[in-house]
Amino acid sequence: MSTVPEQKNGFRRFYGHGIPRVKVEELAGKLIVVEGADGSGRSTQIARLVDWLEIGGHPTVQVGLKRSTLVSKELELAQKGNILSRSTLSLFYATDFADQLENIILPALKAGFIVLADRYIYTLMARDMVRGMDEGWLKNLYGIAIKPDAVFYLSVQPQELVQRNLSKNATLDYWESGMDLGFSRDMFDSFVKYQTTMQGAFRKLQKTYGFTIIDGNRPVGSITKDLRKKIRMVLAEK
Amino acid sequence: MKTFAELNFPGRLIAVEGLDGSGKSTQIYLLKRWLEAEGIKVYFSEWNSSELVKSATSKGKKRELLTPTTFCLIHATDFADRYERHLLPLLRAGYVVLCDRYVFTAFARDVVRGCLPEWVRGIYNFAALPDITFFFKTDLEVSLNRILEGRPKLKFFEAGMDLRLSTDPYESFRIFQGRILEQYVAMSDEFKFVVMDANQNVEKQQCVVRKLVGEKIELRKFRRRSPLPLPPAIQPVENKAKDHEEDLAAV
Numbered sequence: 186m187s188t189v190p191e192q193k194n195g196f197r198r199f200y201g202h203g204i205p206r207v208k209v210e211e212l213a214g215k216l217i218v219v220e221g222a223d224g225s226g227r228s229t230q231i232a233r234l235v236d237w238l239e240i241g242g243h244p245t246v247q248v249g250l251k252r253s254t255l256v257s258k259e260l261e262l263a264q265k266g267n268i269l270s271r272s273t274l275s276l277f278y279a280t281d282f283a284d285q286l287e288n289i290i291l292p293a294l295k296a297g298f299i300v301l302a303d304r305y306i307y308t309l310m311a312r313d314m315v316r317g318m319d320e321g322w323l324k325n326l327y328g329i330a331i332k333p334d335a336v337f338y339l340s341v342q343p344q345e346l347v348q349r350n351l352s353k354n355a356t357l358d359y360w361e362s363g364m365d366l367g368f369s370r371d372m373f374d375s376f377v378k379y380q381t382t383m384q385g386a387f388r389k390l391q392k393t394y395g396f397t398i399i400d401g402n403r404p405v406g407s408i409t410k411d412l413r414k415k416i417r418m419v420l421a422e423k
Numbered sequence: 424m425k426t427f428a429e430l431n432f433p434g435r436l437i438a439v440e441g442l443d444g445s446g447k448s449t450q451i452y453l454l455k456r457w458l459e460a461e462g463i464k465v466y467f468s469e470w471n472s473s474e475l476v477k478s479a480t481s482k483g484k485k486r487e488l489l490t491p492t493t494f495c496l497i498h499a500t501d502f503a504d505r506y507e508r509h510l511l512p513l514l515r516a517g518y519v520v521l522c523d524r525y526v527f528t529a530f531a532r533d534v535v536r537g538c539l540p541e542w543v544r545g546i547y548n549f550a551a552l553p554d555i556t557f558f559f560k561t562d563l564e565v566s567l568n569r570i571l572e573g574r575p576k577l578k579f580f581e582a583g584m585d586l587r588l589s590t591d592p593y594e595s596f597r598i599f600q601g602r603i604l605e606q607y608v609a610m611s612d613e614f615k616f617v618v619m620d621a622n623q624n625v626e627k628q629q630c631v632v633r634k635l636v637g638e639k640i641e642l643r644k645f646r647r648r649s650p651l652p653l654p655p656a657i658q659p660v661e662n663k664a665k666d667h668e669e670d671l672a673a674v
Contacts, residue, residue: 202539202541204490205492205538254488255482255483255488255489255493255497256500259475259476259479260479268508269504270503270504270507271507272503272507272549273475273500273504276496276499276500279496280479280493280496280500283493284493287493322546322548322549325541325545326542326546329492
């Protein structure tokens with residue numbers, strides 16, 4: 186299955202109207218997105234890909250959620266207080282995304298870098314969708330986003346995600362458990378229910394945005410091998 | 424987009440819009456004093472004042488980190504926080520909410536900064552329209568003089584310096600404010616702004632504001648002690664009449 190078919194001919198575009206005054210034809214680098222829940226092996230895979238790419242002589246840059254200079258600290262603080270309503274949460278993350286898009290992603294692509302995104306607009310959209318935000322509203326909001334060259338979604342069973350998260354942190358994250366949604370007062374139940382709902386939202390988004398689903402239940406090494414093979418093809422496209 | 428009254432909210436929202444130096448903050452302050460003295464449940468909310476977002480915005484402004492896109496989004500975040508946590512619950516509780524600037528400020532400023540109008544409007548489309556929007560329209564020179572007299576040091580974004588209109592902050596401010604004024608004027612009909620002649624003296628304008636508010640909003644319904652109106656279907660008829668008598672007695 187091809188990742189993003191339209192880009193085979195080096196066709197780059199924004200999802201919507203994009204960012205004022207940015208010329209897409211100047212963006213020579215590649216944008217590779219890895220999506221997946223906490224515990225899906227995202228960060229591990231990205232670290233391995235960075236090693237592989239840099240040893241191969243490719244310059245790379247990494248971005249991810251809640252890493253902007255502009256709002257990351259404030260967003261972290263707001264999430265600790267658990268007082269964020271859904272539009273606020275959504276727009277806060279959109280601001281964080283836009284700041285990285287304009288200050289890191291676009292300049293790096295212009296300079297010919299390979300940008301590895303540890304999650305992108307799809308996680309943000311999926312989270313908002315399960316919180317009842319309107320899809321059309323989200324589509325307009327993220328019309329500023331540049332279309333990646335490849336998007337990989339690491340799909341892992343919610344039951345397996347619970348095990349991985351608990352073995353790593355011995356606790357489940359409030360937001361990753363969707364506690365704000367009131368599925369259940371029991372964090373374990375809420376986590377499983379939330380992650381199942383999120384996977385449903387991702388399947389819905391997959392139909393529109395056509396990303397590649399990677400079976401993340403397999404051993405780390407075979408996932409890496411799989412990703413390398415697919416990324417090699419992306420890099421071969423000019 | 425519908426107004427709060429059209430959406431059957433028990434509360435009402437009044438917004439003021441206009442250029443810096445148009446006198447809108449003075450007018451809404453005086454309106455607030457009057458409504459409070461009348462015993463009305465009033466809440467005042469100012470643009471760009473959410474506790475949650477403020478520190479990020481001021482950092483972004485001080486360090487000049489903001490682009491037109493992030494400028495728009497961070498203000499939308501600020502608005503969303505105030506809207507969801509303060510305005511909506513208060514409007515449900517039957518308050519008269521006064522807003523010093525509302526979504527129209529974003530519609531005007533962000534578009535002047537070069538954001539796509541449809542994008543900006545789409546972002547704010549979760550917000551209902553005010554029941555009354557006063558647009559304090561001044562001659563550009565009048566509002567410029569009011570600002571430039573009192574506070575000669577202009578901030579970077581306030582002067583629209585990010586638009587590179589001029590290297591001189593005063594010249595930049597003039598051009599920037601002129602363009603915002605054009606946007607407000609262009610929106611006046613579409614959003615049924617009550618256009619106020621803000622070149623007039625303050626007292627005269629306040630009289631007009633109070634009169635209009637009294638005509639358009641049945642203020643006695645928003646008194647502190649009056650009970651919340653029940654949904655029409657379950658409201659017993661005889662109580663309704665009694666409430667009315669009590670209200671009359673209170674007057």
